Amino acid sequence: MPPKKVKQQQESDDFDFLGSQDSNSGDTLPPALQEAIVKQYIANKEKKKQEKERRFLEQASTMLKKDLSKASQELQTAAEAMEMEYTKFVNEYAATEDRIYHLWSEILKEHLALASLIQKKYDAGITTMKGAEKQHVSGLAKLRSSCQDLESIIGKMAPSLEAGEDDRVIRED
Numbered sequence: 001m002p003p004k005k006v007k008q009q010q011e012s013d014d015f016d017f018l019g020s021q022d023s024n025s026g027d028t029l030p031p032a033l034q035e036a037i038v039k040q041y042i043a044n045k046e047k048k049k050q051e052k053e054r055r056f057l058e059q060a061s062t063m064l065k066k067d068l069s070k071a072s073q074e075l076q077t078a079a080e081a082m083e084m085e086y087t088k089f090v091n092e093y094a095a096t097e098d099r100i101y102h103l104w105s106e107i108l109k110e111h112l113a114l115a116s117l118i119q120k121k122y123d124a125g126i127t128t129m130k131g132a133e134k135q136h137v138s139g140l141a142k143l144r145s146s147c148q149d150l151e152s153i154i155g156k157m158a159p160s161l162e163a164g165e166d167d168r169v170i171r172e173d
Contacts, residue, residue, distance in 0.1 A: 029037070 028034075
């Protein structure tokens with residue numbers, strides 16, 4: 001909007017200075033004086049224009065500095081907030097990693113304890129199995145020996161029965 005006002009003012013300021021100086025009185029100023037007045041008028045007009053532009057630039061500069069300062073402050077505040085959130089995240093992440101590490105350490109301890117217990121049970125089972133195997137073999141050997149002793153006793157007590165029973169079994173077929 002200010003540029004339109006300036007244009008309107010320029011249109012009103014751009015009037016024919018020399019034409020407005022014409023008078024009916026017949027007294028005219030010498031051309032050198034008229035030229036000096038015109039130059040002075042143009043110089044004053046240019047000076048006012050430059051002054052307006054300077055004030056406009058100062059105001060624009062002030063407003064720009066204020067806006068930049070505000071934006072800079074907002075950016076700094078946002079950066080600080082992000083930094084705080086990042087620090088909070090890193091601390092929480094480290095705490096979580098520590099908890100996970102401690103849980104894995106406990107799991108490893110329990111695993112090692114269970115592995116040791118399993119090894120002990122396995123060794124005890126092997127020892128028990130070997131003892132049972134020896135007893136089984138010993139029992140089988142005693143059973144064989146007992147069976148042989150029984151057969152020899154039966155053979156001494158009734159040698160005739162053995163031969164007769166064999167004949168009967170054969171005749172029945």
